[in-house]
Amino acid sequence: MMRFLTLCFLLISSYSWAETPPSWQYLPVAYEGRTLHLKTFAKLTTEKYDIETRDASKWLFDAVFSPEYSAQQKNILIKNPEVISFLRLKARPDHLYSPKELSQHFFNVKPDIESIQEGPFKQAIQRVQMSLNFHHDISESFTAFFAFANLAWVDVPTEFHPKDTSNPPRFVDLLKHRADIKQTAKQAAITYGPNFSKYPVHLQKMAYLSFIMDSLATQGKGSTSLRIIPSASGQPISPWKSILDAEGTPQRRIYFKNIEIAATAHKNGHNAALNKALKNLTILNSKGFSKLKLHVESLYHAISPLTLLLIFSAIGVALSSGAILSQKTLLNTASTITLYGITNLLGLTLLARMYILARPPVGTLFESILFVTFVCLALTLYKGWHKHMAAMLTAFVCSFGLFLLASALAETNAAMPLLTAVLNTQFWLTVHVLCITTGYAACLLTSLAAHGALLTGHISLARVRMFAVWAVFFTLTGTLLGGVWADQSWGRFWGWDPKENGALLLVLWLAWCLHLPYSLKISKTMQLTLFAATSIIVAISWFGVNMLGVGLHSYGFTQGIALGLISFVVLQSLLLIYLYKRKRFHEA
Amino acid sequence: MKILTFIKSPKLFTILAPCFMVYLVLGTLAQKYIGLHEATGIYFYGWVLWMHGIPLPGFLSLSVVLLINLTLFSLTQNWKQKTYGLMLMHVGVIGLMLSMIFTPFWSKEGYISIKTGEQTNTLTSYFEKNFIVKLADQTWSFDHKTLSKGSLLTDKKWPFEIRILEHCKNCKISMRGESKYNFEGMGQNMSLSPQALELKAEENLSGLSFSVIQKNQEKAYTLIDAVPLSIHMDEASFQLVKRMEALPFTVTLNRFKKTNYSATEMAKAYLSDITVKDETGSKRAAIEMNSPLSIGDYTLYQSSVIGSNSDTPVSVLAAVHNPLKEAPYFATGLIAFGLLAHALQKGRHKK
Numbered sequence: 001m002m003r004f005l006t007l008c009f010l011l012i013s014s015y016s017w018a019e020t021p022p023s024w025q026y027l028p029v030a031y032e033g034r035t036l037h038l039k040t041f042a043k044l045t046t047e048k049y050d051i052e053t054r055d056a057s058k059w060l061f062d063a064v065f066s067p068e069y070s071a072q073q074k075n076i077l078i079k080n081p082e083v084i085s086f087l088r089l090k091a092r093p094d095h096l097y098s099p100k101e102l103s104q105h106f107f108n109v110k111p112d113i114e115s116i117q118e119g120p121f122k123q124a125i126q127r128v129q130m131s132l133n134f135h136h137d138i139s140e141s142f143t144a145f146f147a148f149a150n151l152a153w154v155d156v157p158t159e160f161h162p163k164d165t166s167n168p169p170r171f172v173d174l175l176k177h178r179a180d181i182k183q184t185a186k187q188a189a190i191t192y193g194p195n196f197s198k199y200p201v202h203l204q205k206m207a208y209l210s211f212i213m214d215s216l217a218t219q220g221k222g223s224t225s226l227r228i229i230p231s232a233s234g235q236p237i238s239p240w241k242s243i244l245d246a247e248g249t250p251q252r253r254i255y256f257k258n259i260e261i262a263a264t265a266h267k268n269g270h271n272a273a274l275n276k277a278l279k280n281l282t283i284l285n286s287k288g289f290s291k292l293k294l295h296v297e298s299l300y301h302a303i304s305p306l307t308l309l310l311i312f313s314a315i316g317v318a319l320s321s322g323a324i325l326s327q328k329t330l331l332n333t334a335s336t337i338t339l340y341g342i343t344n345l346l347g348l349t350l351l352a353r354m355y356i357l358a359r360p361p362v363g364t365l366f367e368s369i370l371f372v373t374f375v376c377l378a379l380t381l382y383k384g385w386h387k388h389m390a391a392m393l394t395a396f397v398c399s400f401g402l403f404l405l406a407s408a409l410a411e412t413n414a415a416m417p418l419l420t421a422v423l424n425t426q427f428w429l430t431v432h433v434l435c436i437t438t439g440y441a442a443c444l445l446t447s448l449a450a451h452g453a454l455l456t457g458h459i460s461l462a463r464v465r466m467f468a469v470w471a472v473f474f475t476l477t478g479t480l481l482g483g484v485w486a487d488q489s490w491g492r493f494w495g496w497d498p499k500e501n502g503a504l505l506l507v508l509w510l511a512w513c514l515h516l517p518y519s520l521k522i523s524k525t526m527q528l529t530l531f532a533a534t535s536i537i538v539a540i541s542w543f544g545v546n547m548l549g550v551g552l553h554s555y556g557f558t559q560g561i562a563l564g565l566i567s568f569v570v571l572q573s574l575l576l577i578y579l580y581k582r583k584r585f586h587e588a
Numbered sequence: 589m590k591i592l593t594f595i596k597s598p599k600l601f602t603i604l605a606p607c608f609m610v611y612l613v614l615g616t617l618a619q620k621y622i623g624l625h626e627a628t629g630i631y632f633y634g635w636v637l638w639m640h641g642i643p644l645p646g647f648l649s650l651s652v653v654l655l656i657n658l659t660l661f662s663l664t665q666n667w668k669q670k671t672y673g674l675m676l677m678h679v680g681v682i683g684l685m686l687s688m689i690f691t692p693f694w695s696k697e698g699y700i701s702i703k704t705g706e707q708t709n710t711l712t713s714y715f716e717k718n719f720i721v722k723l724a725d726q727t728w729s730f731d732h733k734t735l736s737k738g739s740l741l742t743d744k745k746w747p748f749e750i751r752i753l754e755h756c757k758n759c760k761i762s763m764r765g766e767s768k769y770n771f772e773g774m775g776q777n778m779s780l781s782p783q784a785l786e787l788k789a790e791e792n793l794s795g796l797s798f799s800v801i802q803k804n805q806e807k808a809y810t811l812i813d814a815v816p817l818s819i820h821m822d823e824a825s826f827q828l829v830k831r832m833e834a835l836p837f838t839v840t841l842n843r844f845k846k847t848n849y850s851a852t853e854m855a856k857a858y859l860s861d862i863t864v865k866d867e868t869g870s871k872r873a874a875i876e877m878n879s880p881l882s883i884g885d886y887t888l889y890q891s892s893v894i895g896s897n898s899d900t901p902v903s904v905l906a907a908v909h910n911p912l913k914e915a916p917y918f919a920t921g922l923i924a925f926g927l928l929a930h931a932l933q934k935g936r937h938k939k
Contacts, residue, residue, distance in 0.1 A: 033849030033856075227851045236851050421855045421877045428878065469934055473927040480684075480920040489878045491697060491889045491908040493916040494688060496628045501616040505609055512605040519599035548620045550787055 020061040021271065023278035028285040028294065030227040030236035033418045034356070035289050037298045044301065045225070049131040050077045052096055060138060064226065065266045067139035071100040076131045080124045086112070087128070099135040106132065133222075140223035144171040144243055145256070145263040148212060157205055167264060171216055172256060175243060178213060185210035217244060228285060229255045236285075255284060297356050305349040306370075306410070310403045312342045316396035324389045335392050342399060343377040350374055356416065359426060362433040363419050365546065368440070369406040373399050375441035376448075390456060394448055405543075408561065428485040436478030436503065442471035443506065443538045450532035454525070454579040457586075461524050464531050465514065471534070472510045479503040498548050502541035509537045525587065529580045536569050596660035604654050611637070611647050625715060625789030633692055648689060655685050673929030680922030687915035695910035698831075699891060700839060702862075704900040707840035711907050713831035715789045717813050719796065720827040721750070732794055732813075732828065733757065747802060748824070754797035756782035759812060761793075767808070769799055773819060775810030796828060835907070837866035837883055844903045846896045858890050860903040875905060885911045 025039040036044070042056035053059040053075055063070040074096040078084055084091055087105040106113075106129065116122045147168035153161060156169055160177045174181065188203040196204055220240035227236040229252060237245075239259060242252055258277045265273035316338040323331035350361040350370060361367045377399060385391040423429065446467040453459040482503065483493040494500060513530045516522050543565055594600060615631030622630075631637065634646035645653075662678050665671070698711040717732040721741075728743060735741075741750040753769060764771065764779035780795045795812035800821055809819045811828035819826045843861040848854060860875045864883055875881050880889040891906040 030851035033852055033854070035850075235848075418849050418852065418854050418856075421857055424856055425878045466934060469927075469931045473924075473931045476927060477920075477924040480916075480923060483916060484920060485878070487913070487916065488880060489889065491880070491887060491906045493691075493913075495624070496615065496632050497624065498616045498619060501612050505612050508605050508609050508612070512602060512609075515598045515602050515605070519597060519602045545616065548616070550619045550624060 020055075020057050021275040021278055023275050023282050024061055025057050026294075027228065027278060027282050028289070032416070034297075034416075035236075035294060037294050040294075040298045040301050045134065049134045050127065051075050051131060051135075052077045063135060063138045064141050065263070067143070070139055071103075071135070072098050074098045076102060076128065076135070078128055082121060083124045083128060086121075086125065099132055099139075102128065102132050134225065136219075137223050137225045140220050141226040141239060142259055142263055143216060143223075144175075144220060144240060145259050146170060147267075148216075151209070151212060155205055156209060157202060160209075170260075171213060171220075172243070172260060174209070174213065181206055181210045181213065220244065228281065230285075234288075251284070255281065258284070293356060296352055300349075300352050300356065305345060305352075306403060306407055309342060309346060309349070310400065310407065312338055312345070313396050313400035313403055316342065317393065317400055320389060320393040320396050324393060332389065335389075335396075336386060339377070339381065339386055339392060339395060343374070343381055346370065346374045346377065353416065359419070360429045360434055362437050363423060363429060364415070364417060365543075366406050366410045366415060368433070368437045368542075369402050369409070371434075371437050372441045372444065373402045373406075375438055376444055379441070379445060388452075388456075388458065391448075391452060394451070398444070398448065405561070405564070408564070422489050428481075428488075432478060432481040432485050435474055435481055439471060439474030439476075439478045439506075440538055440542055442467060442474050443510070443534050446471045446510075447532050447535035447538070450528045450534070451575075451579065453528050454532060454583050457583075461527060464528060468510055468514055468531060468534075472507065472514065475503065475510065476507045479507060498545040498550060502545035506534075506537050506541040509534065525580060525583045528583075529576050532576055532579070533572070536572050539565060539568055539572075592660075595657055596664055597657075598661070600657045601654065604650055604657070607645075607650055608647070608654075611650070615647075619787075622785055623787040623789055626785055651685055651689055655682060655689070658682050658685070670933065671930075673926045673931075673933055675926070677923050677926030677930060680919045680924075680926055683915060683919035683922065687912050687919065691910060691912050691915075694912060695908060697906065697908045698833075700835070700888070700905045700907050701894070701902050702839060702841040702905070703902045704841050704844055707838050707865075709835045709838040710832050711835050715792075716831040717794045717828060718831045719811075720829060721746075722825045722827075723823060729831075731831075732796070735796065746824075749801045751799045751801060752796055753799055753808060754780040754795070754810070756780055756796075757794055758783055758785045758792040759795040761795075761812075769808035770806055771797075771808045771810070773809055774815075774817075775808055778810050778812075780810060780812070794828065798826070800824075800826075835886065837864050837886075839864055839888070839905070841903050842872070844893065844896070844901045846893065846901075855896070858893060858896075858903075860890055860905065862888075862905075885909050885913070887913065 025037060027038040028035050029038050029041040030036075031041050031044065038060065039057045042060040045051075046053055046056040046059060051059060059070070059073075059075060062073070074092075074094075076097050076099060077095055078087075078089070078097055079095050081091065084095075087102070087109060089097060089101070089105055113125060116125065147170055151169055153165045153169055156174070160174055160181070162173055184203070185207045188199055188207055192198045192203070196207055199207060217240075221244060223240040224238045226238050227241075229237055229239055229242045231237045231242065231245075239256075242255075258280045262274050262277035262281070265271070265277060316335060319331055319338055320335040322328070323335050350367075353361045353367065357363070362371050377395060380386050380391065380395050386395065446464060449459050449464045449467050453461065453464055479500070482500065486495065486500075487493040513527070513534070516530070517527060543561060547562055547565070611631055615627050618627035618631060632647045635648050637644045637646045658678055659682055662675060662682065665675060667675050696711075696713075698713045700708055700711060702708050719730040719732055719735060721728040721730070723746060726745065730741065735752050735755055737752055737755045739752040739755075741752070759780040760783040762779050762781065764775070764777055767779075775797055780797055786792050793812060793814055795810065797808060797810040799806050799808040807821065809821075809826065811817070811819065811826065813828050813830065816827065816829050840863040841860060842863060845859040845861070846855055847857040847859075849856045858877055861872070862875060862881075863870055863872045864881070866883070873881050875888055875890045877890050880887050882888075887908050887910070889906040889908070890903070892904045894902040894904065
């Protein structure tokens with residue numbers, strides 16, 4: 001029995017070490033203006049740099065502690081056949097290539113890369129280069145703490161020997177003598193010329209030592225991503241940055257000591273010592289920020305809420321369609337539960353983003369889509385419109401479409417980009433952007449209510465007009481507040497920028513629709529159709545103007561959704577023509 | 589009487605609104621091809637819009653008609669308790685339109701660039717360029733955009749005449765072949781011809797070539813704004829520069845601070861610590877993004893920075909002179925309040 005238990009224990013422990021040490025995953029790392037758990041950092045960066053791996057933390061662990069092994073692993077995803085052909089790579093079914101082979105191929109085609117014209121192909125090449133650079137960056141992180149590949153203590157002048165020479169020499173062992181070594185090597189070059197063989201043996205050792213230290217430092221200079229050591233200014237920096245810039249606090253030595261222990265323990269297979277050293281680093285790094293925030297962000301990325309929301313809204317579409325067709329109460333109840341689930345999950349997602357980013361969740365186009373969807377869904381539930389199955393189906397279809405659009409706009413599902421300095425204002429983000437995005441939601445609800453009125457006749461024109469009045473209130477107030485913000489930051493209230501024009505277009509459209517019955521004899525059906533067409537104006541105002549790529553609102557520029565937008569405008573127009581004719585036919 | 593009824597009726601608005609929407613769409617799309625500055629001038633700040641040679645009422649003309657419509661409507665309506673929100677909103681829109689129509693004529697904008705530790709009182713225009721002629725102690729300034737090929741510039745005090753030979757808002761430079769004019773300086777080799785405007789107006793390379801005719805002698809020169817050289821001919825000198833004017837105060841940059849997001853090189857905030865000195869005295873103030881400084885009718889904004897990582901960065905402050913700057917704020921308040929009152933009142937009425 002004991003043998004069995006021991007075997008089980010060994011199996012479990014060996015399994016856990018086949019993954020990564022537990023402390024590794026929770027090591028705090030600075031990334032894009034905030035601090036993350038290393039496992040979150042690994043997940044975000046591997047997604048960003050097209051590195052395919054089942055366990056991002058393990059990939060990062062291997063890249064840091066076993067750079068040579070990691071360089072041979074086929075992890076970099078290249079799907080573009082033109083890029084594969086250009087790099088003279090063999091096409092593979094899994095499209096995966098190792099950093100080592102890519103480095104070689106990039107070296108071979110280096111002259112050709114410079115002659116490529118700017119465009120999508122060059123961007124695709126650059127994307128692969130970025131993946132490769134990231135691997136190099138990460139795999140150099142701890143090289144200052146690894147033993148030199150071709151150097152023993154006998155090759156190092158004795159005056160630089162530390163007390164303990166049981167381990168092979170490393171860059172950090174010789175760090176404090178680097179200036180002397182360089183100076184002596186420089187002097188030797190002046191005295192004896194560039195030929196090493198003419199140097200006395202002692203100086204040969206110095207020159208060689210200086211050369212390999214400089215080579216390693218040159219490579220280490222590019223290692224900036226793994227920011228785990230605090231600098232004198234308080235900004236976390238990478239180990240190499242800390243070494244080369246001599247920028248560090250007295251605590252730097254403690255960090256270095258623990259990294260040394262971790263590197264040695266890993267090499268010698270001392271898992272407990274490795275885990276302990278990493279744990280010490282985690283404890284040292286866990287000061288000055290909220291641990292809860294780290295856990296919330298880890299959870300956020302682990303569950304990928306946008307993917308869940310997409311799945312749930314697709315299920316909602318199926319359930320509510322089934323409920324309408326079969327008239328079964330069970331399906332109806334399941335749809336209602338799903339709608340509540342989506343709304344709550346979306347609300348929690350927005351709250352999590354607010355907490356993590358410490359700002360209102362409307363700083364980017366991606367976030368504004370989530371916020372508008374939430375307002376629409378919350379109002380649907382609050383007003384009880386979901387009790388009409390058609391309204392429920394509409395809510396699911398719209399939310400699915402908006403989530404799909406959001407996922408197309410985000411580079412990764414969880415994009416949390418930093419805001420430019422001009423946007424970095426809590427007050428205006430809250431006042432202007434919340435107001436205008438609520439206006440977009442009110443416009444969509446106006447349009448949806450008008451669709452419902454045309455389709456079923458259960459919603460009155462007066463109610464649709466009421467929605468439109470609120471939509472005008474939020475969009476006009478939001479637009480004017482945007483003018484006040486522009487006046488505060490750019491020095492003009494109104495500059496005819498595409499984004500501003502888009503908002504004005506929406507306001508004018510709604511004002512026109514509201515004024516029409518006071519000046520023209522216009523049928524109720526036509527009024528409803530025009531209100532329903534508000535969705536088209538919203539799409540143009542919200543997304544269309546961003547595609548022009550001009551103006552001061554550069555942070556909202558978008559590409560790659562033109563086809564989607566045109567399809568929406570065409571389909572929506574056709575639907576409105578159909579609904580108008582259908583309604584007129586019924587009235588007749 | 590019928591006309592008056594029509595002018596003050598919502599019917600006129602329902603006719604004008606689609607026109608505004610069309611102009612908005614055209615003006616916005618045009619920005620993609622001719623840039624914001626040009627498109628704004630053509631579509632939004634023109635009294636007449638020329639479409640393929642056909643004159644149409646410009647945005648400003650339509651705005652004046654709408655302004656009359658709204659004013660008459662507001663004056664002739666009964667201000668009942670039931671509709672006061674709506675009426676306030678209309679009055680707010682009138683205020684907003686008035687400021688929109690008059691601001692371009694009464695305001696001016698430019699930038700001030702100051703190196704840390706230095707001071708300046710010069711406001712430089714973003715787009716406007718002047719052709720400067722200096723003779724003895726006197727200076728004549730000609731707006732570059734009002735000049736054209738063939739223009740003849742004269743003055744009683746000048747012993748010469750100037751004829752514009754080449755003129756372009758955005759010039760294409762090419763090798764000059766044989767010319768009937770006697771070019772000197774860089775004009776000997778450089779010929780200027782107009783090309784499509786840049787999307788950012790400040791990136792346009794403006795230039796002109798001109799000949800100076802004096803006592804049957806004619807010499808020709810070329811100037812481009814990117815090379816602010818001064819051409820000297822006897823006692824006269826010629827220059828093409830961005831329009832500059834003196835501010836009624838002096839600004840000294842004491843310190844510039846850029847704050848980055850943690851562990852990145854991305855700017856989170858900029859701050860210019862300045863001292864403003866005018867006739868009344870001097871005061872120290874800080875200008876940050878979204879936090880400008882008002883000095884009389886002038887407002888200074890943090891616009892950008894050159895060499896933020898150097899020891900002496902150059903802070904670029906946008907400066908706007910606008911006597912009507914408060915008007916949109918009052919109008920916004922009136923519109924928001926009026927709309928809210930109307931929406932609440934309508935909601936209560938429905939219940």
